Amino acid sequence: MEKYSIGIDIGSTSAKTVVVDENKRIIFTDLQPTGWSSIETAEGIRKLLAEKGFDPAGAAKVIATGYGRISVPYATKTVTEISCHGKGAVQLFGKNNLTVIDIGGQDTKVISVVDGSVRDFLMNDKCSAGTGRFLEVMANSLGVSLPTLCDMAEQGGGVKISSMCTVFAESEVISLIGKGESRENIAYAVVASIIEKVVSQVGRLQGASTNYCLTGGLCDMEYIRASLEKALGFPVVTCPDARFAGALGAAIR
């Protein structure tokens, strides 16, 4: 059988696996919740890969990334998710100069890729402001799923959340609910707040390309992509495989 390489991206919310062939073409992907134990998740992935004919033991290389990267005992190397998202996005979008926006579960990264290599990056501080977790918590307070939150946000407007902190923003949302504000307007405010945070982060990346792309778990939330595009004033591209950008970047490194 031809040689294959494996990239495993264990994030705080979900674990992504990509297998590529010798020509760096994606031949297998898997997405599953990380759960409470990265070690067990990694073991589950190993078994799954073996079943599908991509036993890590027979791979050209197995590179682990994401915050759970150290929990993959069969990885031949670990690389940070920042480098991997950069590399993965270059391949996915076919451009060597990119600004990658990855809204992850526990952190949001903006990565400047120049000539195919990561030149600069910024991560949010040690709190969940502006992350996927922020959106999740807010969706929960509104009693809806994340896709529904985005659908509702599209119908709303006119309300603003000022707290960046997830805990404070949640109480702000609850008090808006109490005041009888419509869920659509609150959903709008929630998404607007995260977009604002990301745009300010992008602004701090110096000399970054205006070829924006969105990677990570929010890639199929069209409303998020469109809102980013509007706020940045430049096209923001994404694709269904963009959630695998980190794992792909690991596999092709």
Place this chain on the structure above:
Amino acid sequence: MSYELPAAFEEFAAGRQSGFLRVKERKEQGGKVAGTFCAFTPVELLDAAGFLAASLCGMSNETIPIAETELPKNICPLVKSSYGFYLSDKCPYTYFADLIVGETTCDAKKKMYEMLGKGKNVYTLHLPQGIKAPYAKEQWISELHRFHDYLEEAFGVTITDDDLRKAAERRNEFRAARARMLNLLSADVPPVSGTELYAFLDGLGFVFDLDEAIKKVNDLADEMSKHVSDKVTPGGKRILVTGCPIGGVYKKAVGAIEANGANVVCYENCGGIKPLRNSVDLSNPDIYDALAEYYLHIGCSVMTPNEERLKMYPELFKEFKVDAVLDLDLQACHTYIIEGYTIKQLCKDYGVPYMQLETDYSEADAGQISTRIAAFLETLED
């Protein structure tokens, strides 16, 4: 074969702990102890007045909770930790100090000294916030005289110009010896790792016999310069660490640099090379003028503008063959954090990659810090 660091090196590195007993002994023999916080402390006056000077900078997360019973949470961890050591009586140097010397450097420290003054004997020198104003040096000279008069009066000692000159000569030698140790890191493969050397430098804040220390440190520099350390990754990227005093965070941050295959080759901080690039000009007939010149040229971010700091980088880049700069700043240290932007631009002009990290003494962000440092180092390899 692995190179084992000399016993004298380890002795100095353990200075913070072992100094307790020496201080206690000297106190029992009637000696006087002064606690200091900052590179701006004119230690020559303390030496000449017969004080043992010990560094009180708080480096531990342990005393922060108690400090937060009186201080706000969102300020510098060094200031909180220092004050916490006083409140909890956990620092024997603070406990034994007959005098604590403060300077009007940053706002948090300044106000903390006022609070410290309620329970301890605190003397605060008023440091000018820049060197350009024509009266800046005059102000600092008159502050040095005022401190001299205070010491003479409060402790019944006499400090002559000659005493001060002798003290300055000794301190110059001590600074030169410390600089020699830091310069060991300029070697292609140094005899000591960045973390090991930082512990050593920290220990030098608790040296009470300067003549002996000067000799020992110089001997160490001679001996160690002939060796290479196996704790250093040969060919690893060479990192200059700059920013705030990092005693409370170097294990977390420098540890992550070393764990990811790079080496710290230069500490630009005040605990590192920053105060060692110049010395007191002993040919100056006025020793107070000479001291003022020396201290005012320390490139700390409290100075505005802070050109002295900027001047240093191009030289350091060359001398230490620096591949990248990591600006390590403590939470809420406005002057260093803001000045980071200027340093970033300077690094850009010299083509040296730069990253700034803001952290505190807790372990809460250890994972994030490690990821950011690893990612930064990966960008250097690409």
